[in-house]
Amino acid sequence: MNSLGSVFAFISKDAVNKIQILENFLTGENGTHYLTVQSMVKYELDNELVDLTKRGSHPESGCRTLLRLHRALRWLQLFLESLRTSTEDSKTSVMCSDAYNASLAQHHPWLIRKATGMAFCALPGRDTFFEVLNAGSHQEVVTLLGEALPLISEVYQITEDLYAKNNLLELP
Numbered sequence: 001m002n003s004l005g006s007v008f009a010f011i012s013k014d015a016v017n018k019i020q021i022l023e024n025f026l027t028g029e030n031g032t033h034y035l036t037v038q039s040m041v042k043y044e045l046d047n048e049l050v051d052l053t054k055r056g057s058h059p060e061s062g063c064r065t066l067l068r069l070h071r072a073l074r075w076l077q078l079f080l081e082s083l084r085t086s087t088e089d090s091k092t093s094v095m096c097s098d099a100y101n102a103s104l105a106q107h108h109p110w111l112i113r114k115a116t117g118m119a120f121c122a123l124p125g126r127d128t129f130f131e132v133l134n135a136g137s138h139q140e141v142v143t144l145l146g147e148a149l150p151l152i153s154e155v156y157q158i159t160e161d162l163y164a165k166n167n168l169l170e171l172p
């Protein structure tokens with residue numbers, strides 16, 4: 001994403017920060033509880049390490065941090081699916097913003113939604129995305145996406161079901 005310019009570097013920085021928070025838990029003294037998403041959820045809930053209704057003493061719990069990445073994964077799933085099925089005249093800005101509006105946008109305040117909308121207008125064309133994915137010819141990328149998307153979808157669904165079962169889908 002960094003090769004797409006500074007705005008996208010900013011977006012990827014937020015994702016990297018969040019991944020780092022989770023990695024710190026994993027390498028920290030309670031790391032064994034962070035080996036799976038299931039054990040993390042159980043450990044943090046059992047030990048009251050999650051702010052459930054408003055941000056308080058645990059603003060960066062594993063559960064709320066993963067939830068942000070989980071929502072971003074939904075965006076990625078929708079975007080890559082439309083990239084996979086796109087044609088030569090499809091616009092990446094439209095694909096990106098449609099995926100965004102159907103996922104992350106519902107969780108972002110107005111200002112971020114506006115800034116994101118403007119950033120999408122600056123996106124390079126479809127060919128650049130196929131190149132950025134660095135997986136060979138267009139056809140090879142389409143094939144690869146066809147294999148990867150069911151796996152992305154499976155990962156998404158496992159987290160979604162676990163979070164729904166534990167009422168964690170709206171963590172502050």
Ligand SMILES: CCCCCCCCCCCCC/C=C/[C@@H](O)[C@H](COP(=O)(O)O)NC(=O)CCCCCCCCCCCCCCC
Binds near residue numbers: 010015072
């Ligand atoms: C390649 C085009 C990239 C378009 C990315 C679309 C996602 C737009 C996300 C806009 C996020 C703006 C930054 C703000 C983030 C935070 O406010 C917000 C809330 O966090 P907080 O509760 O801790 O405050 N953070 C989030 O919602 C997490 C956003 C993480 C976005 C990561 C997106 C990474 C997707 C990976 C892209 C891979 C590109 C592949 C291209 C072929």
